[in-house]
Amino acid sequence: MSRALYRLSAPLAALGRSALGLLAAIGRVTLYALDALSHVFRPPFYPREFAAALLNVGWLSLPVVGLTALFTGGALALQIYAGGERFSAEAVVPQIVAIGIVRELGPVLVGLMIAARVTSSIAAEIATMRVTEQIDALVTLSTHPMKYLTAPRLLAGLLVVPALVAVGDVIGIYGGFLVSTGSLGFAPGSYIQNTWDFLTRADILSSLAKGAAFGFIATLMGCYHGMHGGRGAEGVGRATKASVEAAAVLILAANFLLTNLFFAA
């Protein structure tokens, strides 16, 4: 009897344990995020670290963001044209490309590219610093790792990823424009006019707000997993992998929530 009960309850217990584990992880990340944010606004500030983070998160991400947006915008125009043709609606290409890119694909793709490029490099760098005792050395040199390492990166993510999203939006629309005017027979002037007339201020603001949220998530996950990685080279590898996975999933989840918040009736 008790054996049967045990058999029944064992999977439930396992489920309960992993649920508790997940809740505990969410709690730890939330506390870390709040602590990190509090350091963003309290001195001492490290302007050099901030400048380096701006460069790394923002400027150096431009090529990958631009290419991603360009190809996606082009492919989107082709798809909408082909799909729209079935019910003679191919004229909506500029409008749908604009909405698709600005509201969804621009921020999401930039977010994911930042997760791939920036989250991984932050996690690997900080985890290596931990493994090689550089974090301990920072502390003994009276420098708070949260202020020196985490705060500048978080702030850079918050500020610069919206700008990257803006760039991605523009280039994505441009990709659609190139394909539409180059091979689908749209007139350049009216394509731009249609795009511009169709987009609302809310579309653009939501795009930038998503960018800020994704930038925060991406840099936070890099720092968090870097700081809490295991020991040795294996620990660095694991921290990097975990940070990118977590950032990507959280960005997609946050995107769903934000879309719901901004656009659900």
Added chain:
Amino acid sequence: MIELIGVHKGFGAKQVLRGVDLSIARGESMVVIGGSGTGKSVLLKCILGLLEPDAGRILLDGQDVREAERDAFLARFGMLFQGGALFDSLPVWQNVAFRLLRGRLKRPREEAREIAVEKLRRVGLGPEVADLLPAELSGGMQKRVGLARAIAAEPEIIFFDEPTTGLDPIMAGVINALIREIVTEMGATAMTITHDMSSVRAIADKVAMLHAGKVRWSGPVGEMDASGDPYLDQFIHGRAEGPIETLR
């Protein structure tokens, strides 16, 4: 004056420190010896608050280190890490002058650089290394840069974790002499971890041997050879046979 009373520290199921009692007087040079993995580095990290002891008390000038104001507390210390722990994103001189470039000890950049170059000279490195990145240096040079960083802000208390490991015998002699000099000239209190018996004899006022999580023997360096402690004798003479278990 540093005092450790019954300090315990373990990681998971593994007990590393099992009640360490040790006291180091102001201006004294204490050398801690012991086999690899006996917890010597862990001991230093506990004193600095990088690791939290599971039990026991650590006092600095009679005050519990956990109650001390962290910034003021850490400003009194310099530490050379076993692996150097240089910041690999910063050039050598900014590593050495790290404390002087930010925070409460901040100086103008030019002055900080001059101090860094001077400290590098003291550890036998020329000004040409100042602008290199740590990854461009050999292991022994990195160690010396770490040493220069530890002494850059002229701390009262300096911890050296295996300062001569990885150096050639001549450089090791230079570093030993430097540590001795820092203690006598600057009046600093030093705690050095080493396996190198020539370092012990060159640096130590007092010696403590860590074994099985406790201080097995401690006393003035002059009494070390006649201690009559079989564990200490085995270590000093590097014998494979003796009470300390060796894995072969």
